[in-house]
Amino acid sequence: MEMIRMKTPLVEMDGDEMTRILWKMIKEELLLPFIDLRTEYYDLGLENRDRTDDQVTVDAANAALKYGVAVKCATITPNAARMDEYHLKKMYRSPNGTIRAIMDGTVFRRPITVKGIEPNVRTWKKPITIARHAYGDVYKNVEMIIPGPGKAELVFTDEKGRETRQLIHEFQGPGVIQGMHNLDKSITSFAHSCFSYALDAKEDLWFASKDTISKQYDGRFKEIFQTVYKCEYRQKFEDAGISYFYTLIDDAVARIMKSQGGIIWACKNYDGDVMSDMLSSAFGSLAMMTSVLVNPDGKYEYEAAHGTVQRHYYKYLKGEETSTNPVATIFAWTGALRKRGQLDGIKELQDFADRLEKATLSTIESGKMTGDLVRITTLENPEKLNTEDFIKAIRATYESLA
Numbered sequence: 433m434e435m436i437r438m439k440t441p442l443v444e445m446d447g448d449e450m451t452r453i454l455w456k457m458i459k460e461e462l463l464l465p466f467i468d469l470r471t472e473y474y475d476l477g478l479e480n481r482d483r484t485d486d487q488v489t490v491d492a493a494n495a496a497l498k499y500g501v502a503v504k505c506a507t508i509t510p511n512a513a514r515m516d517e518y519h520l521k522k523m524y525r526s527p528n529g530t531i532r533a534i535m536d537g538t539v540f541r542r543p544i545t546v547k548g549i550e551p552n553v554r555t556w557k558k559p560i561t562i563a564r565h566a567y568g569d570v571y572k573n574v575e576m577i578i579p580g581p582g583k584a585e586l587v588f589t590d591e592k593g594r595e596t597r598q599l600i601h602e603f604q605g606p607g608v609i610q611g612m613h614n615l616d617k618s619i620t621s622f623a624h625s626c627f628s629y630a631l632d633a634k635e636d637l638w639f640a641s642k643d644t645i646s647k648q649y650d651g652r653f654k655e656i657f658q659t660v661y662k663c664e665y666r667q668k669f670e671d672a673g674i675s676y677f678y679t680l681i682d683d684a685v686a687r688i689m690k691s692q693g694g695i696i697w698a699c700k701n702y703d704g705d706v707m708s709d710m711l712s713s714a715f716g717s718l719a720m721m722t723s724v725l726v727n728p729d730g731k732y733e734y735e736a737a738h739g740t741v742q743r744h745y746y747k748y749l750k751g752e753e754t755s756t757n758p759v760a761t762i763f764a765w766t767g768a769l770r771k772r773g774q775l776d777g778i779k780e781l782q783d784f785a786d787r788l789e790k791a792t793l794s795t796i797e798s799g800k801m802t803g804d805l806v807r808i809t810t811l812e813n814p815e816k817l818n819t820e821d822f823i824k825a826i827r828a829t830y831e832s833l834a
């Protein structure tokens with residue numbers, strides 16, 4: 433069989449623990465035999481981040497901006513325990529946080545649906561994608577404990593020193609206050625990312641906030657989405673036969689439970705944090721959820737939504753058999769390869785991605801799967817495979833399709 437050629441390299445960001453093991457297996461078994469794989473490799477494993485004072489993460493994010501498409505393995509976000517475990521020089525920031533700060537943009541999380549792994553919500557027939565705004569609000573807040581009686585105010589001082597004040601509350605006793613912000617620029621790029629992702633996916637876009645209560649703050653989000661839609665996307669949406677719909681967040685939650693899916697659901701930062709965990713559990717498993725960061729200039733970074741599966745890694749280190757699910761990591765690769773194929777006009781690469789995804793899903797549908805799926809499948813007599821055998825089974829299915 434002839435190897436598929438690539439033009440532009442993918443930015444490859446390697447990671448930690450069990451997912452680092454999966455990464456290597458996926459490349460060796462499912463990619464390198466078929467593709468003349470071109471990547472620019474960055475080792476984001478914690479040891480190398482420490483060795484480079486985390487410069488490697490910054491370089492990787494800049495490479496993603498340069499080349500346009502990256503694929504990332506799950507990485508450890510250091511905490512106190514990791515400081516000891518890896519003898520780190522300092523407690524580095526989350527690599528995803530660093531990458532997001534450099535690339536900007538919106539995170540889209542999409543469940544991988546397959547026969548035999550049924551969502552808990554009976555009406556959901558198609559995936560529901562969450563688009564989470566990744567800047568500001570409560571994630572960049574300032575907070576204050578109010579010790580006792582007194583007056584709290586919001587004060588804005590403009591460049592000329594003029595002040596605008598608004599009373600928050602006259603405290604009669606102790607309490608708390610909080611200040612949050614967002615930027616028109618960030619909200620606008622969030623809106624653009626959502627509208628263009630919906631066009632790409634040919635799925636309806638919903639956006640929800642609480643503008644009845646937060647008339648100015650959430651109202652600003654609603655207004656910016658409406659303006660961006662009217663000015664740049666209304667015609668394109670009509671041509672593609674899809675729609676844009678704004679509603680209140682509580683109404684969206686009620687509707688989503690009765691919908692058939694096949695929707696992109698744009699959420700403010702906090703709503704997206706909460707709702708994406710709800711959706712991934714309802715769709716079955718964190719190991720069946722992909723994630724892509726889309727920046728306002730159309731640069732992409734693909735990854736699995738789960739972490740480094742530390743518990744399985746320690747078993748693996750002890751030489752015990754593990755049954756870690758590689759599906760989301762495989763789909764991160766296929767997502768990136770398909771996008772690279774589209775950007776470079778290489779049909780073989782796009783077809784490869786389609787076929788490998790199909791092979792992965794068919795393997796599960798044939799009853800072969802990892803332990804996490806065996807626990808929740810509706811298929812009868814599923815066969816639990818270890819990680820390596822499952823990946824080999826996918827390869828066999830792929831070759832039977834080719």
Ligand code: NAP
Nearest residue numbers: 506507508509718719737738739740741742743756757804
């Ligand atoms: P995790 O790696 O997502 O794993 C949590 C549990 O979920 C696992 O113990 C396992 O359950 C199950 N699970 C997750 N992915 C699975 C898979 N592919 N196959 C089978 N089971 C899977 O979360 P964590 O243990 O909280 O975090 C571990 C490390 O990952 C942390 O250092 C954290 O900083 C990092 N993290 C990185 C990212 C990222 O890079 N995007 C995201 C989240 C967390 P059982 O043990 O019950 O089998």
Ligand code: MG
Nearest residue numbers: 704705706709
């Ligand atoms: Mg969360």
